[in-house]
Structure formats: C-alpha cells, structure tokens
Amino acid sequence: MTTLTKHESSAKLRSGAxxxxxxxxxxxxxxxxxxxxxxxxxxxxxxYVVPTFRGIYLSFxxxxxxxxxxxxxxxxxxxxxxxxxFWNSLAVTGQYVLINIVLQTALALGLALxxxxxxxxxxxxxxxxxxxxxxxxxAALLWFWMLDYQIGVVNQFIxxxxxxxxxxxxxxxxxIPTQALINTWRHMGYTxxxxxxxxxxxxxxxxxxxxxxxxxxxxxxRKVTMPLLRPVLVLVLVVTVIGSFQVFDTVAxxxxxGPVNATRVIQYYIYQRAFTESDFGYGSAIAVILFLILALVxxxxxxxxxxxxxxxx
Amino acid sequence: xxxxxxxxxKPATTRRRRPFNTRRAGAWALLALxxxxxxxxxxxxxxxxxxxxGSLASQSASLLPADFTLGAxxxxxxxxxxxxxxxxxxxxxxxDFWLYLRNSIIFSSITTAGAVFFSAMAAYAFARLRxxxxxxxxxxxxxxxxxxxxFTALPNFLLIKNLDLLNTMLGMVLPYVFMTPFAxxxxxxxxxxxxxxxxxxxxxxxxxxxxxxxQIVLPNAAAPLATLALLTFIGQWNEYFWPLLVGSxxxxxxxxxxxxxxxxxxxxxAPDWSGLMAATLVSALPVLILFAAFGKKxxxxxxxxxxx
Numbered sequence: 001m002t003t004l005t006k007h008e009s010s011a012k013l014r015s016g017a018x019x020x021x022x023x024x025x026x027x028x029x030x031x032x033x034x035x036x037x038x039x040x041x042x043x044x045x046x047x048y049v050v051p052t053f054r055g056i057y058l059s060f061x062x063x064x065x066x067x068x069x070x071x072x073x074x075x076x077x078x079x080x081x082x083x084x085x086f087w088n089s090l091a092v093t094g095q096y097v098l099i100n101i102v103l104q105t106a107l108a109l110g111l112a113l114x115x116x117x118x119x120x121x122x123x124x125x126x127x128x129x130x131x132x133x134x135x136x137x138x139a140a141l142l143w144f145w146m147l148d149y150q151i152g153v154v155n156q157f158i159x160x161x162x163x164x165x166x167x168x169x170x171x172x173x174x175x176i177p178t179q180a181l182i183n184t185w186r187h188m189g190y191t192x193x194x195x196x197x198x199x200x201x202x203x204x205x206x207x208x209x210x211x212x213x214x215x216x217x218x219x220x221x222r223k224v225t226m227p228l229l230r231p232v233l234v235l236v237l238v239v240t241v242i243g244s245f246q247v248f249d250t251v252a253x254x255x256x257x258g259p260v261n262a263t264r265v266i267q268y269y270i271y272q273r274a275f276t277e278s279d280f281g282y283g284s285a286i287a288v289i290l291f292l293i294l295a296l297v298x299x300x301x302x303x304x305x306x307x308x309x310x311x312x313x
Numbered sequence: 314x315x316x317x318x319x320x321x322x323k324p325a326t327t328r329r330r331r332p333f334n335t336r337r338a339g340a341w342a343l344l345a346l347x348x349x350x351x352x353x354x355x356x357x358x359x360x361x362x363x364x365x366x367g368s369l370a371s372q373s374a375s376l377l378p379a380d381f382t383l384g385a386x387x388x389x390x391x392x393x394x395x396x397x398x399x400x401x402x403x404x405x406x407x408x409d410f411w412l413y414l415r416n417s418i419i420f421s422s423i424t425t426a427g428a429v430f431f432s433a434m435a436a437y438a439f440a441r442l443r444x445x446x447x448x449x450x451x452x453x454x455x456x457x458x459x460x461x462x463x464f465t466a467l468p469n470f471l472l473i474k475n476l477d478l479l480n481t482m483l484g485m486v487l488p489y490v491f492m493t494p495f496a497x498x499x500x501x502x503x504x505x506x507x508x509x510x511x512x513x514x515x516x517x518x519x520x521x522x523x524x525x526x527x528q529i530v531l532p533n534a535a536a537p538l539a540t541l542a543l544l545t546f547i548g549q550w551n552e553y554f555w556p557l558l559v560g561s562x563x564x565x566x567x568x569x570x571x572x573x574x575x576x577x578x579x580x581x582x583a584p585d586w587s588g589l590m591a592a593t594l595v596s597a598l599p600v601l602i603l604f605a606a607f608g609k610k611x612x613x614x615x616x617x618x619x620x621x
Contacts, residue, residue: 029442032522036442040435040454043491047456051468058468065474067373107347113346118337126608127348129615130355133600135551137569139575141593142354145361145586151370153357162615189351249553253573267463274467275558287464294461 001275033044059285064278076285086286088261089269092176096265097244099180100187104240105233107184116190116199128189136249139186143255144169149179169255175262182250187243191236198232199225234305241297245290266290335394355594362386362591369586385587386422389595408592413571417596420485420556420567421549427490429542432497433534437526439497440504441512451501458494470597472560480562488555496541504530529578540614543607547600 060074061069080086115124132140147154147168155165168178202225210220248267251257257264257272264272266286274283338422360378361369368379387393439451469488478484511533512525531538545552553569560566566574575592576584604611 029438029522030444033442033447036434036438036522036526039431040492043431043488044454044457046458046472047469047488047491048465048494051465051472052460054468054471055464060557065471111344111347114340114347118340119344122609124344124348126604126614128351129612132605133547133551133604133611134597135553135569137551137553137572138528138593138597141572141589142358144576145590146354148586151586162551177380184352185354186364188347190615193612198617242461248463252553252557253576257474268450270463270467275470280467280471284467285466287461290463291464295459298459308404 019160022304024306047217055284056288058281059288061281063280066278069281072281077283077289079282080285080289085261085269089264089266092215092261092263093245093247093265095176096180096247097241099177099263100183100244101237103180103184103239104187104191105236107188108195108236109193109233111188112195114200115196125189125193128192130189131186132190134186136186137253139182140250142251143178143182143185170259172259172262175255175259179247179255179263179265180244180248183244183247187240188216191240194239195229195232198229202228234301237305238301241301242294245297246296358594362587362594364587366585366587377543382587385585385591386595388585388588389592407577408571408588410571410592410595412563412564415566416482416560416565416597417480417550417568420552420560420565421546423482423486423540424489425546425551427486428493428496428545429538431490432492433500433531433538434526434543435492435497436500436504437530440501441507441509441530442522447483451497454492454494458498459520465539466555466558469555473559479559480565482560482565485556485560485565485567489549493545496545499541500534500537503534508531540610543611544614547603547611550600572596 003065058069060071060073062072062075063069111128134142146152147166149155149165149167149170152168154168159165166174168174206224206228207220210224215223246267247265248271251263251265251268252271255263257268270283270286270290273279273286326592360376362385363381363383364372365380365382365384372379384393384397389408391410435454439447439454465488473479473484473487476484478487507530511529514601515525515529550565551569553573556567557570559569572589572592576589
C-alpha cells in the first residue's frame with residue numbers, strides 16, 4: 001500500500017505538469033479516450049453497474065424467473081429478519097470468518113517473519129504459494145480425501161497417536177473449523193507473502209537505530225515492525241474478511257451445507273434460495289445484506305485501523 | 314523440497330548473526346514444517362492417484378502407492394473400460410475429461426485475452442490521455458472491486474438467461490471478457506510510470522494514438538502484460554461459481570465444475586478416490602506447469618497484486 005500511494009502521487013504530479021509541447025493537448029483527448037475506453041465501459045455498465053441496481057430492485061420483488069418480478073416492498077427483508085436459517089448462516093459464516101482471521105493472520109505473520117530472517121529465496125516463497133494457486137475445488141477435494149473418516153491419512157495419524165478419529169466433515173462441531181482450516185491452508189502462504197512484501201519495505205536503518213539504542217528483539221518488533229507493518233496488516237485483514245464472508249466453493253464441493261445446517265454459509269444459502277428454490281427476490285435480498293455487511297466491514301477496518309497511514313509517516 | 318530450500322543462498326551482506334545457533338535452526342525447522350504442509354498434500358494426491366482403490370484401505374498410510382497402477386489416470390483420460398475400473402475398486406463413475414479440458418482452455422483463454430487487451434486499452438485512456446472526468450470514471454471502475462461477485466452474479470445470470478445464452482461459451486465469457494477492474498488498475502500503474510518522451514516524439518512525427526498504443530505502449534509493457542495474463546489465466550482456470558451457474562451442461566462444462574460432478578457421482582460408500590485424485594491432479598496440471606515455468610514472475614507479483 002505504501003508503494004501504491006507513492007506511485008499515485010508521482011503520477012498525479014506527472015500528469016498534472018504541463019507537457020513540454022502543451023499545444024498537442026489543447027483540445028483534450030476526450031474523443032480518442034472514449035474510443036479506448038469503450039469496450040471496458042460496455043463490460044462495466046452491463047456486468048457491474050446495471051446488475052448492481054437490478055440486484056437491489058430484485059430484492060424488493062418476488063421473482064421465480066418464470067413470470068415477471070412482482071414488487072413486494074420490504075417483505076423479503078421482513079421475512080429474512082424472522083428466518084432462522086438466515087441467522088444460522090450468518091452465525092456459521094461469522095464463525096468461519098473468525099477462525100480464518102485469527103489463524104491466517106497469525107500464521108502468515110509468523111511465516112513472513114521467518115522468511116525475512118532466514119530465507120528470502122524464491123523457492124521457499126514459491127513452495128508456500130503453491131496451495132494458493134490451486135482452485136478452491138482442488139483444495140476441497142484434496143482435503144476431503146486426506147481428512148476422510150475411514151481411510152484418510154490424517155485420521156490414520158490421529159489414531160496412531162492414540163486419539164479418537166475425527167469426523168471432520170461429518171460432525172456439526174468440526175464441519176466449519178474444517179472448512180476454515182482448508183481455506184487457511186490455501187491462503188496462508190499468499191498472506192505471508194503480502195506481509196513479507198511489507199516487511200521488505202521497512203527501511204533497514206530503523207532496525208540499526210533500534211539496535212544501537214539497545215532495544216530487545218521484542219521491543220523492536222513492537223515499536224518498529226508493527227507500526228510500519230500496519231497498512232499491510234489492515235489490507236490483509238480486509239482481504240481475508242471480505243474473502244471469507246464469500247466462502248462457497250469448498251462448501252459446495254464437500255458438505256453442501258450439512259451436516260444439518262452446520263456449513264450453510266451465507267453465500268451457499270443465497271445460492272440455494274435463488275437457484276435451487278428459484279426464489280430470486282429472496283436470494284437478492286440476502287445478497288444485498290451481505291453487500292452491506294462487507295461494505296461496513298471494509299469501512300470500519302479502514303477507518304479505525306487507519307489503513308492508509310503508518311505511524312511513522 | 315526441504316533439501317533444496319536448505320541450500321537457499323543467503324546474501325553475504327545480511328550475514329550478521331553467527332553461522333549456527335539454535336534459534337536459527339528452530340526458525341528453519343518451523344519454515345520447513347510450513348513448506349511441508351504446503352507441498353506434501355500434493356505428493357499424497359499423486360500417491361493416491363497411482364494406487365488402486367481396492368488397496369487404499371488396507372495400506373492407508375504407506376508412503377508409496379498401494380498396488381502401483383496407472384489405471385486411475387487412464388480412467389480419467391477415458392482409456393479404461395468401466396469393467397476394469399470396477400475391478401480396480403472404482404465406482405465406475407466417469408468424467409468426460411477431454412471435453413472439460415477443452416472447455417476450460419477455451420473459457421480461460423478467451424476471457425484472459427479479452428480482459429487483458431481491453432483493460433490495456435482502458436488503462437491507456439486512464440493513464441496517458443487527458444480528458445474531463447477521467448479520475449471520476451476511474452474511481453467508479455475501482456469501486457466495482459468492492460461489489461461482492463455473488464451480488465452481481467444473480468442479475469448477471471438473469472441477463473445471460475434473457476439473452477438466451479445459458480450453457481453457451483459466449484454466456485460464460487461475457488462478464489469477464491470486456492475488462493476486470495483489477496486488470497485496469499494493475500496496468501494503469503505501469504502505464505503511469507512509462508516515460509512520455511518516446512510517445513511525444515512519435516506524436517510530433519504525426520503518429521496517432523492507435524499507433525502509439527500498439528507500437529510503443531504495448532511492446533514496452535510486455536512484462537506487466539505477461540504477468541497480468543498469467544495471473545488472470547490462473548484465476549479463470551480456477552473459477553467455479555459462474556461456470557457452475559451458466560455452464561452446467563456437458564458441452565460447456567469446465568474442469569472445476571466437472572470435478573465437483575465427478576465427486577458427487579461416486580456414492581458415499583465407496584468413492585473412486587484414486588480416480589478423483591488423478592482427475593484433481595490433472596486439472597491442476599496446467600497451473601503447475603505455468604508455475605514451474607514462470608514461478609518467479611508469479612511470486613514477485615504477489616506484493617503488488619495484494620492491493621486487489
């Protein structure tokens with residue numbers, strides 16, 4: 001993020017400064033700009049702007065695809081407020097998000113510090129990034145096999161160490177943590193690389209100063225590393241939370257919402273209401289709520305963690 | 314993997330600590346553990362794919378394949394008869410791998426080519442041209458990154474359905490092919506930092522914007538364009554939700570969706586684990602190959618793409 005803002009400001013300076021032969025730009029480039037931007041503009045309007053408004057509109061209707069949408073005002077929202085399955089999906093998603101934030105951020109921070117201290121090689125970073133490059137479906141299937149109750153290798157190990165086997169996907173208490181663990185496995189290295197990039201951007205001389213002042217490693221971490229890392233950490237939190245709220249693929253491939261409702265996360269619930277029960281109005285209304293939650297989360301994180309500035313700026 | 318990493322060169326300038334101490338060894342051990350957690354599952358998948366289903370249960374924890382066979386891979390490629398598959402302990406469920414592979418290649422290639430090219434055009438307009446409202450429009454484009462995909466997926470599905478494009482490749486690629494906000498953002502950063510001098514010299518020579526774009530800007534941005542294409546292709550290859558909604562029939566179904574179907578075909582009692590793991594591995598192969606070839610490029614782009 002810090003590098004980004006640097007680019008941005010230098011860019012502003014550059015484009016704001018008069019070009020040596022300013023006459024060339026006397027009339028502006030509006031016409032030619034419109035030409036260059038036209039394809040992207042079509043995609044932007046058709047698949048982002050219009051659907052955003054249409055989604056909001058649909059949330060106030062009852063619509064099963066066959067007929068026309070029928071305006072019902074706030075009925076969908078009123079129904080959602082009393083919908084136990086919705087609140088359950090919210091709670092389940094919250095649990096998933098929470099495990100992800102804590103585990104992913106802690107592990108990634110540790111890994112980034114380790115990389116910074118002992119191994120900056122591309123090979124190490126590449127190995128850690130490998131899971132991230134796989135699809136959610138592949139990550140899900142791979143762990144679905146390794147965590148199998150009967151013959152999965154993880155349960156073999158658990159049994160060898162004298163513990164009872166765990167029904168990772170089959171028990172209500174383990175289903176969501178298991179989904180979160182799979183996601184953590186997939187994203188851990190990627191998140192670590194983001195933080196690692198942030199660590200690399202911290203000027204070396206600050207560490208030397210801290211060293212001269214006789215600061216302990218822990219003090220250095222708390223007074224130098226953490227404050228300067230904060231923009232990156234906020235970014236990581238925003239990306240993790242927003243991404244985790246939209247968990248779908250792994251659930252769809254492995255547990256499909258079960259056992260009972262243990263993994264019926266919000267996005268899976270939307271999918272079911274809209275596509276399996278053809279209730280597009282209701283599905284859209286939940287999607288609007290999800291949208292609002294995500295916007296709020298991003299706002300709060302940016303505002304209170306002051307993501308754009310580090311303490312030493 | 315662990316053996317190779319221990320040979321990782323350490324720049325001489327940062328070698329301030331003693332060559333060996335327990336703290337350092339501990340750090341290495343932790344890092345090696347993390348690498349093992351990242352990589353070993355893939356070896357386990359390979360081991361499973363080379364085993365017969367019948368023997369998996371009895372030799373569930375041996376590191377080597379149980380009753381080594383290429384049967385699972387042959388099954389995935391459609392080279393094994395259902396009878397042989399059942400004899401090896403498979404469920405007899407099949408996956409039309411070649412068809413899904415073709416669909417995945419078409420889907421990912423078209424969306425990548427379109428998104429990168431059209432986003433480059435837009436990024437040129439945002440970075441190199443001056444026009445009224447430029448920054449406002451760019452902010453709007455960036456803002457779409459905040460809209461969760463599920464939110465637009467519902468209306469987009471209806472649009473594709475109204476256009477009668479469900480289960481067509483066109484319907485699957487349309488939402489991605491014109492642009493992605495991230496691609497525009499990514500390329501704009503590079504275009505902003507390109508020197509204006511060559512461009513202005515060309516302009517004095519009477520070159521028009523189209524020529525500048527094609528002959529100066531694009532060639533000079535070959536490296537970021539390639540990185541972006543790589544990232545986009547991998548992302549599209551792994552896409553699941555939209556292809557699941559729009560491409561649910563065989564003739565347009567992509568590998569990720571096919572894998573899910575293959576998994577759910579096997580009855581809960583005796584899934585075709587070998588076949589499933591072979592299919593999983595083969596589906597990951599294109600990304601693995603790209604990673605082997607361009608690993609450094611991908612790894613080095615992460616610090617940047619994180620801004621996504």
